[in-house]
Amino acid sequence: MKPPLLHRPLLLAGWLLAATGWGFAKEPATPEDESADGVAAAVSDRAQDQFSRETPEMAAAWSSLLETARRSTARILREGKPIALATTVNEKGWLLTKSSEVHDSKGKPLVNLSAQFSGGITLDVKITDIHARYDLALLKVEARGLTPVEWDTAATPAPGSYLAAAGPERLPVAIGVVSVAPRNMDESHKGFLGISLENEEGNLRIREVGTDSAASEAGLLKDDVLISINGQSINTVSDFIQKIATHKPYDTVKVLIRRGQEDKELSATLRRREENHVGLIEDARNLMSGALSRNRTGYPAALQHDMFLEPAECGGPVIDLAGHVVGINIARSGRIECFAIPSATIVELLKKVETGKFARPELDDLRNEVKNAEALLERVRKDTDRLKSQLKDAEGGESP
Amino acid sequence: MKSFRFLLLGLGMWLAAGPSAQAEGLDELRAREEKVKAIVQRVMPCVVAVTSADEDKPGSGSGVIVSKDGLILTAAHVTQATGNNLTIIFPDGRRVKGTSLGANRTTDAGMARITEPGDWPFVEMGSSDLLKLGEWVVAMGHPGGYSYERRPPVRLGRVWRRDLDGALFTSCPLIGGDSGGPLFDLEGRVIGIHSSIHGSVEMNRHVAIDTLRFDWEKLEKDQTWGKVSFNSSNETRPITGALFDRESRDGVVVKQVFEDLPAAKAGLKSGDVVKKFDGEEVANFHAMQRLLGRRKPGDVVPLAVQRGDELVDLQLELGRRFLPRRDGQGNVPSDEPEEGPSVPFVPEAPGPRPWLGAAVELSADGPRLGLLSPEGPAAKAGLKPGDVLTKINGTAVKDATEVSDVLLALPPEATATFELKREGQPLSLEVKLGKK
Numbered sequence: 001m002k003p004p005l006l007h008r009p010l011l012l013a014g015w016l017l018a019a020t021g022w023g024f025a026k027e028p029a030t031p032e033d034e035s036a037d038g039v040a041a042a043v044s045d046r047a048q049d050q051f052s053r054e055t056p057e058m059a060a061a062w063s064s065l066l067e068t069a070r071r072s073t074a075r076i077l078r079e080g081k082p083i084a085l086a087t088t089v090n091e092k093g094w095l096l097t098k099s100s101e102v103h104d105s106k107g108k109p110l111v112n113l114s115a116q117f118s119g120g121i122t123l124d125v126k127i128t129d130i131h132a133r134y135d136l137a138l139l140k141v142e143a144r145g146l147t148p149v150e151w152d153t154a155a156t157p158a159p160g161s162y163l164a165a166a167g168p169e170r171l172p173v174a175i176g177v178v179s180v181a182p183r184n185m186d187e188s189h190k191g192f193l194g195i196s197l198e199n200e201e202g203n204l205r206i207r208e209v210g211t212d213s214a215a216s217e218a219g220l221l222k223d224d225v226l227i228s229i230n231g232q233s234i235n236t237v238s239d240f241i242q243k244i245a246t247h248k249p250y251d252t253v254k255v256l257i258r259r260g261q262e263d264k265e266l267s268a269t270l271r272r273r274e275e276n277h278v279g280l281i282e283d284a285r286n287l288m289s290g291a292l293s294r295n296r297t298g299y300p301a302a303l304q305h306d307m308f309l310e311p312a313e314c315g316g317p318v319i320d321l322a323g324h325v326v327g328i329n330i331a332r333s334g335r336i337e338c339f340a341i342p343s344a345t346i347v348e349l350l351k352k353v354e355t356g357k358f359a360r361p362e363l364d365d366l367r368n369e370v371k372n373a374e375a376l377l378e379r380v381r382k383d384t385d386r387l388k389s390q391l392k393d394a395e396g397g398e399s400p
Numbered sequence: 401m402k403s404f405r406f407l408l409l410g411l412g413m414w415l416a417a418g419p420s421a422q423a424e425g426l427d428e429l430r431a432r433e434e435k436v437k438a439i440v441q442r443v444m445p446c447v448v449a450v451t452s453a454d455e456d457k458p459g460s461g462s463g464v465i466v467s468k469d470g471l472i473l474t475a476a477h478v479t480q481a482t483g484n485n486l487t488i489i490f491p492d493g494r495r496v497k498g499t500s501l502g503a504n505r506t507t508d509a510g511m512a513r514i515t516e517p518g519d520w521p522f523v524e525m526g527s528s529d530l531l532k533l534g535e536w537v538v539a540m541g542h543p544g545g546y547s548y549e550r551r552p553p554v555r556l557g558r559v560w561r562r563d564l565d566g567a568l569f570t571s572c573p574l575i576g577g578d579s580g581g582p583l584f585d586l587e588g589r590v591i592g593i594h595s596s597i598h599g600s601v602e603m604n605r606h607v608a609i610d611t612l613r614f615d616w617e618k619l620e621k622d623q624t625w626g627k628v629s630f631n632s633s634n635e636t637r638p639i640t641g642a643l644f645d646r647e648s649r650d651g652v653v654v655k656q657v658f659e660d661l662p663a664a665k666a667g668l669k670s671g672d673v674v675k676k677f678d679g680e681e682v683a684n685f686h687a688m689q690r691l692l693g694r695r696k697p698g699d700v701v702p703l704a705v706q707r708g709d710e711l712v713d714l715q716l717e718l719g720r721r722f723l724p725r726r727d728g729q730g731n732v733p734s735d736e737p738e739e740g741p742s743v744p745f746v747p748e749a750p751g752p753r754p755w756l757g758a759a760v761e762l763s764a765d766g767p768r769l770g771l772l773s774p775e776g777p778a779a780k781a782g783l784k785p786g787d788v789l790t791k792i793n794g795t796a797v798k799d800a801t802e803v804s805d806v807l808l809a810l811p812p813e814a815t816a817t818f819e820l821k822r823e824g825q826p827l828s829l830e831v832k833l834g835k836k
Contacts, residue, residue: 050534050560051533051534051558051559051560051571052558052560052571052602053536053556053557053558053571053602055424057424057425058424058429060424061424061425061426061428061429062426062429064426065426158437158440158441159437159440159551159553159554160433160436160437160439160440160538160554160556161433161436161437162429162432162433176556177433177436177554177555177556178554179553179554179555180550180551180553180554181551183549183550184549185549290600290601304550304553306553306554306555306556306572306573308573308601308602321426321429321430321433334575335573335574335575335597335601336543336553336555336573336574336575336578337543337553
């Protein structure tokens with residue numbers, strides 16, 4: 001449970017909530033007078049705490065369900081500072097955590113990591129493997145007899161079901177409900193340019209260019225008017241979205257724009273969505289609601305929930321009201337959303353855990369395909385040799 | 401730290417309305433979960449995305465269908481104006497044509513209609529006036545715009561605040577695209593429409609359904625009016641000078657009437673029940689507030705009041721809201737630009753008034769001191785957080801309102817005798833008040 005935020009700023013600004021930003025308005029507001037007619041009340045923080053959605057009573061009720069899971073949860077420390085939670089997955093000292101929280105922004109592993117368990121024991125941690133698509137890291141501590149988490153691979157909590165995040169302590173880290181059933185968010189096959197557009201009297205004007213995006217690299221500027229992509233004219237915002245989605249990351253596209261009176265053709269190398277640091281309005285609205293995880297989207301299977309979770313609280317088990325472990329928290333993604341990787345997916349990834357590596361059935365499949373292709377090639381080569389020698393024999397018989 | 405200061409400037413009152421924290425065992429959580437899961441399934445098909453069909457027109461948000469023939473409630477800033485062509489998208493991806501009806505930009509209530517023939521799935525509307533603070537509610541919508549890849553995300557939270565126009569503040573987190581989407585009670589009835597967010601994740605504002613109902617005919621008749629504002633307690637809003645019971649039904653019970661103010665001058669007495677306000681029957685406090693919001697200071701409104709067995713007619717001349725902390729020229733000091741009314745009620749003209757420098761909370765034992773201003777009069781006099789006040793200058797004080805009443809009757813910088821209990825032991829202290 002987080003401490004009550006007594007010093008939370010009162011209504012500093014109101015933000016209307018249209019999705020596109022076009023209908024977007026911002027206006028300073030003054031604190032309101034809650035009571036009748038101006039009898040004062042310096043208040044609302046108190047009301048907010050009193051009617052919080054995570055009351056001490058609720059937290060206490062959850063604690064009986066978390067008793068097992070919390071023994072399988074560790075807090076990852078770096079120089080004594082908590083940076084993530086981790087889940088014990090094997091009694092021989094294997095733990096799972098959120099990879100980007102134990103790496104720096106360039107992907108370099110952080111050093112001097114330790115895991116603090118519920119009994120207070122702290123052990124040094126080594127990273128043995130990462131799984132980029134799920135943003136998971138496999139960790140090793142030198143210990144035996146740890147309590148591994150019990151996955152419930154059959155659990156499919158419906159939207160509206162209560163969930164809690166376990167930490168090493170008795171009380172839950174956060175409480176929320178399932179917002180959306182597990183889905184594939186992997187957009188790694190889609191190319192992104194990193195702009196937002198607005199339709200201004202039939203012209204598609206660039207409203208924003210992501211600060212470090214494919215668009216900014218190509219030299220696109222705010223207020224440029226988009227005319228065509230690869231020679232095909234773009235007339236509406238949805239034209240643009242559909243057209244760009246047909247390209248893969250790292251494809252290069254020709255973007256024709258009008259800047260002032262001048263037409264310009266620029267060449268843009270598309271990126272994956274997560275490689276565009278867009279920093280658009282939506283991000284600003286999300287960010288004012290607290291820190292977000294650096295890596296926060298694109299998981300091939302993830303359940304969405306509404307806990308108020310900190311980025312450093314990801315990596316631990318998620319429990320339902322039956323006390324079952326339904327997944328691992330993987331990201332604080334926005335004001336309204338967190339994601340958890342479902343237990344069934346995790347169990348597949350952990351099939352070879354004692355080798356210190358994630359199971360990658362998709363790699364095995366590819367390897368098999370390569371092997372098959374090589375075998376085919378070998379057969380064709382042999383056939384070719386055989387035919388060649390037949391031809392040679394036949395030619396030899398023909399000669400005088 | 402600004403809001404911290406804000407909290408300390410006045411005599412804060414912990415307005416404990418509705419149920420306090422109740423026992424929340426696993427059984428309660430499971431029972432609530434069953435309700436939420438059931439309503440989510442039932443109402444999901446009625447939660448639509450509302451987008452402009454004309455690419456050059458702004459607006460994209462959510463809405464909820466409330467009639468078989470396709471009437472949609474949404475936010476004013478989603479539809480923007482009357483007669484815009486809309487595309488309505490159902491959670492399963494089906495798209496139909498629609499048009500925008502009226503919009504009240506001040507409350508942010510809007511209406512739209514599906515223009516294609518058909519029998520549409522719809523939800524019932526509930527009542528926001530009868531909601532208690534602390535009630536559990538469910539928010540749905542299409543955050544970030546419609547997505548084929550996910551159904552409208554479910555969020556569960558509580559109503560923790562209501563402003564004077566009845567707007568609801570909940571801990572159901574919202575984001576862009578949710579605007580116009582529905583807030584449901586645990587029976588699955590619409591009680592609010594998502595409007596705006598204000599800082600922390602728990603500050604999410606929704607138009608109250610009864611506020612929208614108040615404008616129903618105008619909205620249905622395509623009227624568009626008002627201007628964007630998030631603050632209902634603005635300077636032009638009139639005051640009555642009385643405290644009312646927010647929980648009362650079949651009329652509004654007067655809890656307290658302040659001396660020299662409009663209600664007292666009109667002859668209103670505590671214990672009276674206001675049955676009619678400005679010629680219209682009032683069922684509860686919020687209904688009366690909506691009628692009050694149509695008036696301006698100086699207007700005279702008729703009241704019909706039940707006093708014992710008698711029905712009394714009164715004429716109430718509405719007053720002007722006091723604007724705090726202005727200097728002699730009527731300017732707000734520049735170092736405190738946006739803190740607004742943060743001091744207890746003070747009659748009419750601005751000017752210095754007594755200052756305690758402590759937040760007074762409600763507790764089971766009586767008015768209890770919370771945070772103290774570090775260099776404030778209360779702290780200097782030796783008062784401590786947790787002290788429970790019993791008497792000031794011999795007058796018994798039972799709650800925070802009474803504390804502010806007694807103190808504000810004193811001149812600034814007066815010295816008052818505070819009788820209190822500290823850890824159960826009686827204690828008496830002289831407090832030299834400050835001024836603000």
